[in-house]
Amino acid sequence: MPSSSNTSNRRSILKGALAVAAAPAVIGQALAQxxxxxxxxxxxxxxxxxxxxxxxxxxxxxxxxxxxxxxxxxxxxxxxxxxxxxxxxxxxxxxxxxxxxxxxxxxxxxxxxxxxxxxxxxxxxxxxxxxxxxxxxxxxxxxxxxxxxxxxxxxxxYPTEVVLKRKIGSAADLGSLKIRSAGSMLEYLAAAGASPQQIAGPEIYQAISTGVVDGAHWGAAVGALSMKFWEVAPFHMKPALGFxxxxxxxxxxxxxxxxxxxxxxxxxxxxxxxxxxxxxxxHQEAVALSTGKTKMNVEVVRFSDDVLGRFTAASKTILQKETAKGAIATKGGEALTKLMSDLGYG
Amino acid sequence: MPSSSNTSNRRSILKGALAVAAAPAVIGQALAQxxxxxxxxxxxxxxxxxxxxxxxxxxxxxxxxxxxxxxxxxxxxxxxxxxxxxxxxxxxxxxxxxxxxxxxxxxxxxxxxxxxxxxxxxxxxxxxxxxxxxxxxxxxxxxxxxxxxxxxxxxxxYPTEVVLKRKIGSAADLGSLKIRSAGSMLEYLAAAGASPQQIAGPEIYQAISTGVVDGAHWGAAVGALSMKFWEVAPFHMKPALGFxxxxxxxxxxxxxxxxxxxxxxxxxxxxxxxxxxxxxxxHQEAVALSTGKTKMNVEVVRFSDDVLGRFTAASKTILQKETAKGAIATKGGEALTKLMSDLGYG
Structure with a gap:
């Protein structure tokens, strides 16, 4: 935790990113070019x-x-x-x-x-x-x-979206899916019943094409296009896993x-x-997805309602864990939860 | 048109809003506090x-x-x-x-x-x-x-959205609608077949409640709530007329x-x-609309497809007129049209 001598510095940052720059005594330095x-x-x-x-x-x-x-x-x-x-x-x-x-x-x-x-x-x-x-x-x-x-x-x-080798119809299909993921998205996919795996960026394409995994995410459409995932996994899943x-x-x-x-x-x-x-x-996302659809036979598929239901439950678990990290996390979690409630998100 | 003496000033602005502030010779003024x-x-x-x-x-x-x-x-x-x-x-x-x-x-x-x-x-x-x-x-x-x-x-x-006294089912109903509007939104509603009218802000509520008009826009949900329009026009129409x-x-x-x-x-x-x-x-829009729905019996209604078709045609006419204003407008129109095309908007 910060000592009291850090308090004023911290307040400056809190006042706004630019506030730290306001101290007039330092302006003279600029003259030195x-x-x-x-x-x-x-x-x-x-x-x-x-x-x-x-x-x-x-x-x-x-x-x-x-x-x-x-x-x-x-x-x-x-x-x-x-x-x-x-x-x-x-x-x-x-x-x-x-x-x-x-x-x-x-x-x-x-x-x-x-x-x-x-x-x-x-x-x-x-x-x-x-x-x-x-x-x-x-x-x-x-x-x-x-x-x-x-x-x-x-x-x-920016959004995170999954691409898959094959369409999935229900939550039951999700269970058999090996998806390359990372961080809390990995936790999310696991909680929803999929089998996420950690694979380094340069190896993902190979892993999909040889069947080591059935899908992956690397950003969303821009990532899928630049990493060429769509060549081997042409089903682009919506909605986004997260932002x-x-x-x-x-x-x-x-x-x-x-x-x-x-x-x-x-x-x-x-x-x-x-x-x-x-x-x-x-804008780049829209252009990339359009390129995928018109030139690479990419098909946009929506997760089925029961899959979305599993995601929702998984999201609640992760949010709960995040906000339990202390008083600051709780405050942050409240801001997020209120925003979701204001937006009508269950 | 600008004379050549304006060129460098203009370039500064074009380089980015902050570029004008970079001239080091002026920094000294700041010392004067x-x-x-x-x-x-x-x-x-x-x-x-x-x-x-x-x-x-x-x-x-x-x-x-x-x-x-x-x-x-x-x-x-x-x-x-x-x-x-x-x-x-x-x-x-x-x-x-x-x-x-x-x-x-x-x-x-x-x-x-x-x-x-x-x-x-x-x-x-x-x-x-x-x-x-x-x-x-x-x-x-x-x-x-x-x-x-x-x-x-x-x-x-921010978005502009119409509120109406009564639901409309088709483009035919649109023809009988008197809607308070302004600027190019007025032109848009007229081209789509409605009867828009100019009414000053403070008089709109009265005009709706006495039947002088059947609806109005003043921003979107935030405007409808603050101007109390929903009390007399509880049908909130989507999508937005424009941004x-x-x-x-x-x-x-x-x-x-x-x-x-x-x-x-x-x-x-x-x-x-x-x-x-x-x-x-x-965020304020979402909160306002939620307040309308839960506390003022506001119903969100989508314009029917034939009404949307008329709007699309009207939009093309207005865009054409805007971009015909000269070389700069043409360039601006091209940026807008390309964005729409990239986003898959017809």
Whole structure:
């Protein structure tokens, strides 16, 4: 837990991401025309859509808005650190910034599972954006992260959807399904009666085509298209299993050391890009699914009602577990539950 | 058309709202700790939800992020100017900033009708956010506005939905319907065969209850609830007629005169708030509709297929008219048409 000396820092973050940049005494630094270059370790491979459309766009716009004074040097997955290691290299200041899935660091904050997304709770991307930014989930997570020396900002919200080799008609069929999954989605599929398995990204295609698994998820349509899953698993299942946030993670000491104007530009750009990128991604999803349907014989199939019933029950169990993690998680869970109730979701 | 001396200014705006703030020479001004107060003339009455949830929140957060250095003094509808007059008082610099509906100033830029929203084209709020911000409509409008001395920024995207006194079963019933409407929605309803009428906000309730009209729209559920329409018109029609942007309008000379740090804070806050407020509004819509259904016997009714067919035809006519306004409008129309095609909308 934070000591009292951290309280004012924490309040700044809570006031809004940009509030930290307001201290007028630091503005003078900008006169020095200091140039800053930050190494950024991504959890995406350099070839992935998000490396380019999320991170490279951020870097380009940041350089443009600061007249070339603030540059991000981008590293693809594993170049300095990979997956679960990224949190530690950023926290220790080895690199000042990274991209991450909240799923990698679920133990670091009570509300992290809510920031990652609880399967089966929300039904639209906008709801995840609203929960994350307006209803306080991101702030709750930073309440606990900041004293550890990092802050996290959601990068985009996006859906997770399963593709399958064969159609399933009922919950009974679900029982025989081996599905490549990860994190709480794995738990969700298991609780609903399927047999989820962990398989690393590069091996999924092979695993589906040889029958090791009957399906997989990697994002939704954009993932299925880029990973070529549809070639071997042409049934695209709706609705989404859930909605997830990718995130940026930043070392707070590095952030505090920035000239104030560069700090504002970085934080406001991240804030804007979250929304711009989330809605752009929805457009890309629609284009990818349309490509699948018209050029790859992809068929969109809806899970049957009894399967959906199992999912609903599984969702309740996971949500209960997430909100039992402590007082902050309980508050986050209440925000999510109230939103669901307001939206008429049972 | 802009003279060549305007080109660089225009490019700055086109590079992104915040790019204008990057000029390092101006940063020094911030050291003076200059305090700024701007009068802001809203097109909303002080009692309206948007006056408080949009404008008052912007003012509060701006003051917080600038440590009280930048304050907005808010004026409710008509206090200095109303509706269509707001554009002129802002352009002349009588007040540096206002809120406005793009519908008031359709003649000021070719793409203004697209920023306001073409009825019957899009189906979800996120699509309007994406079109406005990622696909360039807001930038296209500012290409023409900036040389006139103002810039416009979308404030929120939100749906327009009709409420009716009585259910209608077919397109034939539509013909006998008098519906209070405005702007291109009026044109849309007329083209679809209804009899739309212009009635001022404060008189709509009376007009419905005495039978002068059979229905009306004022936003969607939030509007119907706050204006008490459901008491006299309990049939809430879906889908939405269209999606609309409210907007902020700012005098460019006033914007250019701001200390650089205050300018960044204002523009980045407006940019963030567009998305935060749009998704918050969707939540408020769901709560309002639920209140209507559970406490006011509101029934949600879907327009019949033949009515929807008429709407589709009317939409095409209006879109054609909008995109025929010139080269910029054509480009904007192409962005909208491609988005619709990507989304599989006929």
């Amino acid at each position: 200091e140039k800053v270059t930050w190494k950024v370790q991504a959890h995406w491979p350099k070839a992935s859509g998000s490396f380019n459309d999320s991170l490279a766009v951020l870097a380009k716009q940041l350089a443009a808005r600061t007249d070339g004074r603030f540059n991000l040097e981008l590293f693809g997955a594993g170049e300095i650190a990979k997956d679960r290691e990224i949190y530690n290299v950023v926290r220790r200041g080895v690199v000042p910034m990274g991209t991450i899935s909240p799923a990698y660091i679920l133990g670091e904050a009570q509300a992290m599972g809510l920031l990652y997304g609880v399967p089966g709770t929300l039904r639209e991307t906008w709801e995840m954006m609203h929960l994350t930014k307006n209803l306080g989930i991101e702030k709750m997570v930073n309440e606990e992260l900041r004293p550890k020396g990092v802050v996290i900002f959601a990068e985009k919200a 997830t946030n990718d995130a940026y993670i930043i070392n707070t000491a590095a952030l505090d050391k920035l000239p104030a104007d560069l700090r504002i530009q970085l934080l406001s750009l991240i804030e804007e890009r979250y929304f711009l990128r989330s809605v752009e991604y929805l | 200059e305090k700024v107060t701007w009068k802001v003339q809203a097109h909303w009455p002080k009692a309206s939800g948007s006056f408080n949830d949009s404008l008052a929140v912007l003012a509060k957060q701006l003051a917080a992020r600038t440590d009280g250095r930048f304050n907005l003094e808010l004026f409710g509808a008509g206090e200095i100017a109303k509706d269509r007059e707001i554009y002129n008082v802002v352009r002349r610099g009588v007040v540096p900033m206002g809120t406005i509906s793009p519908a008031y100033i359709l003649g000021e830029a070719q793409a203004m009708g697209l920023l306001y929203g073409v009825p019957g084209t899009l189906r979800e709020t996120w699509e309007m956010m994406h079109l406005t911000k990622n696909l360039g409509i807001e930038k296209m409008v500012n290409e023409e506005l900036r040389p006139k001395g103002v810039v416009i920024f979308a404030e929120k995207a 609309t942007n409210d907007a902020y309008i700012i005098n460019t000379a006033a914007l250019d005169k701001l200390p650089a740090d205050l300018r960044i804070q204002l523009l980045s806050l407006i940019e963030e708030r567009y998305f935060l407020r749009s998704v918050e509004y969707l």
